[in-house]
Amino acid sequence: MKTSIAVATTAQALAIANVAAEALSAHIDAGSPRARRILAAGGAFAAIADNQVVGFVSNFITRDARGGRRLELDLLGVSPAWQGRGIGARLVGRSLQAARESEATTVRALVRCDNVAMQRICSRQGFERSVHASQLWISQARKPAAKARGMTAARIIAVETLTYSGYWLEGELSQGAIDDARRLLRAHPERSLIGAVVPVLDRIRIDLLRANSFAPMGDFHWWTLRL
Numbered sequence: 756m757k758t759s760i761a762v763a764t765t766a767q768a769l770a771i772a773n774v775a776a777e778a779l780s781a782h783i784d785a786g787s788p789r790a791r792r793i794l795a796a797g798g799a800f801a802a803i804a805d806n807q808v809v810g811f812v813s814n815f816i817t818r819d820a821r822g823g824r825r826l827e828l829d830l831l832g833v834s835p836a837w838q839g840r841g842i843g844a845r846l847v848g849r850s851l852q853a854a855r856e857s858e859a860t861t862v863r864a865l866v867r868c869d870n871v872a873m874q875r876i877c878s879r880q881g882f883e884r885s886v887h888a889s890q891l892w893i894s895q896a897r898k899p900a901a902k903a904r905g906m907t908a909a910r911i912i913a914v915e916t917l918t919y920s921g922y923w924l925e926g927e928l929s930q931g932a933i934d935d936a937r938r939l940l941r942a943h944p945e946r947s948l949i950g951a952v953v954p955v956l957d958r959i960r961i962d963l964l965r966a967n968s969f970a971p972m973g974d975f976h977w978w979t980l981r982l
């Protein structure tokens with residue numbers, strides 16, 4: 756069966772949402788302006804077989820701590836009936852091509868520690884796995900815990916994905932950084948959550964996130980490819 760990979764279109768939003776539900780148990784609001792915006796901007800690729808969407812990947816660019824362009828491999832899913840035929844690997848390969856075309860300096864993916872298929876894809880493509888595992892924590896609270904605490908060394912990265920829009924906290928996580936992100940969330944009602952990824956060994960930061968009612972979403976490794 757011939758499978759083709761192409762830039763996803765807004766007309767495929769519903770089909771992509773169906774694959775996301777099947778493969779990732781993730782909800783994409785196919786009719787939302789955000790989904791339309793992301794697809795219209797060419798931020799996703801679709802795998803087509805039998806005239807239907809059987810897989811997709813959606814990516815976006817953030818800046819790393821040095822200001823370099825970084826492609827985030829954000830959501831990748833292949834319908835269960837089509838898994839194990841090389842489609843996931845091709846979707847990642849097409850994303851790497853897009854990263855090079857956009858002059859990104861790195862590509863990264865946050866992969867669950869038990870996701871063997873994704874780890875094999877990353878490893879074959881030359882990604883390096885972070886030495887330590889990390890935990891992903893998220894919060895939807897908008898109220899800062901404290902009054903203004905001033906400067907923070909963390910970076911607050913606004914992200915817009917097919918499943919949510921919100922803020923990622925990177926770098927030196929502190930109460931001030933969490934409060935700053937919560938103020939931003941309150942000022943932007945269309946954004947829904949704050950995410951932070953911290954090494955599993957960093958008990959101090961994990962305690963801080965827990966104290967701020969962040970919820971743990973599991974253990975992951977960062978997989979990074981330098982271009």
Ligand SMILES: CC(C)(COP(=O)(O)OP(=O)(O)OC[C@H]1O[C@@H](n2cnc3c(N)ncnc32)[C@H](O)[C@@H]1OP(=O)(O)O)[C@@H](O)C(=O)NCCC(=O)NCCS
Pocket residue numbers: 778779831832833834837838839840841842843844845864865866867870871872873875876879
């Ligand atoms: C991860 C996923 C996208 C891979 O797509 P796919 O089309 O099945 O992957 P491929 O056929 O390209 O296979 C990639 C590698 O994983 C291996 N693999 C595939 N399914 C596997 C499984 N269930 N268990 C172990 N290895 C598996 C393949 O053998 C291949 O390894 P190889 O290159 O060494 O032979 C797909 O399994 C999926 O949608 N999973 C659920 C969602 C998900 O985990 N997304 C990624 C989040 S970061």
